[in-house]
Amino acid sequence: MTTLLAVRDLKVQYPGKGFRQPPSEVLHGVSLTIAAGETLGLVGESGSGKTTLGRAVLGLVETSGGSIEFNGQPIQDLSARYRRKLAKDIQVVFQDPYTSLNPALLVSDILSEPLLAQGRSRQDAAASVAGLLDRVGLPKDAGNRYAREFSGGQRQRVAIARALAIAPKLIVCDEAVSALDLVTQARVLDLLIEIQRETKVAYLFISHDLTVVRHISHRVAVMYRGDIVETGTARDVTTSPSNPYTQQLLLAAPVADPAEQTKRRHARIALRTS
Numbered sequence: 542m543t544t545l546l547a548v549r550d551l552k553v554q555y556p557g558k559g560f561r562q563p564p565s566e567v568l569h570g571v572s573l574t575i576a577a578g579e580t581l582g583l584v585g586e587s588g589s590g591k592t593t594l595g596r597a598v599l600g601l602v603e604t605s606g607g608s609i610e611f612n613g614q615p616i617q618d619l620s621a622r623y624r625r626k627l628a629k630d631i632q633v634v635f636q637d638p639y640t641s642l643n644p645a646l647l648v649s650d651i652l653s654e655p656l657l658a659q660g661r662s663r664q665d666a667a668a669s670v671a672g673l674l675d676r677v678g679l680p681k682d683a684g685n686r687y688a689r690e691f692s693g694g695q696r697q698r699v700a701i702a703r704a705l706a707i708a709p710k711l712i713v714c715d716e717a718v719s720a721l722d723l724v725t726q727a728r729v730l731d732l733l734i735e736i737q738r739e740t741k742v743a744y745l746f747i748s749h750d751l752t753v754v755r756h757i758s759h760r761v762a763v764m765y766r767g768d769i770v771e772t773g774t775a776r777d778v779t780t781s782p783s784n785p786y787t788q789q790l791l792l793a794a795p796v797a798d799p800a801e802q803t804k805r806r807h808a809r810i811a812l813r814t815s
């Protein structure tokens with residue numbers, strides 16, 4: 542399989558607040574790869590550095606060490622002009638469909654924007670909008686309405702359509718279904734899987750929810766305090782994890798059966814005290 546994204550020994554530090562506080566390193570040398578058409582799930586508890594890694598791939602945070610290659614080319618420290626060019630290949634879907642879409646724009650304008658930014662004509666962009674709406678299961682007339690008129694799940698479909706508009710090779714999905722109810726989550730996940738089958742787009746799928754990640758990912762990487770502690774196939778990581786932190790994460794996932802929930806709580810305590 543062709544490697545699309547290769548992150549090697551990546552370090553990111555954020556400046557301390559005020560001159561007295563030293564910078565704090567939040568990624569300590571992270572390495573991962575994503576093949577063309579593959580989904581890599583990135584899991585870990587809140588604050589482990591998942592979003593920072595996604596933002597580094599998108600060029601939204603400065604890195605302090607290591608490298609990021611896309612299609613064999615280094616993509617760190619690109620000038621704004623080259624970054625804009627790269628936007629054609631790497632897109633993002635954020636968590637919150639309520640704030641990530643401009644409420645003042647018609648959906649057709651939201652979907653046209655990335656196409657126009659890539660130099661496509663207005664006519665050409667308008668012609669693509671109908672196809673994009675259809676692709677994500679929204680009605681044709683959705684283009685003539687404002688994003689604020691839609692439910693969370695529908696808005697996330699608009700966000701996915703916007704990410705797909707310029708046929709990227711990689712989409713960073715940062716908690717892309719976390720704000721949705723369970724049924725809507727499942728539908729949006731199935732949509733992402735279906736789109737991948739058709740377009741061979743790759744996903745870096747960031748989530749704190751192992752159940753969601755297991756559903757969509759080919760491979761899973763587990764982050765803990767700025768390091769990747771385990772990587773493997775989705776099945777191996779979620780059924781027989783080798784790292785104690787991944788075991789904790791799995792045992793922390795809620796289950797419907799109260800007896801199983803109690804069993805897991807005891808297993809978590811045993812792990813912590815072993």
Ligand SMILES: Nc1ncnc2c1ncn2[C@@H]1O[C@H](COP(=O)(O)OP(=O)(O)OP(=O)(O)O)[C@@H](O)[C@H]1O
Nearest residue numbers: 555556567585586587588589590591592593594749
């Ligand atoms: N802009 C910033 N300035 C300073 N520190 C930051 C900044 N953004 C994130 N951090 C810190 O970096 C660490 C990693 O945060 P990050 O958002 O990457 O984690 P995460 O795993 O995505 O968490 P969550 O699941 O809660 O979004 C945290 O300790 C956070 O407080």
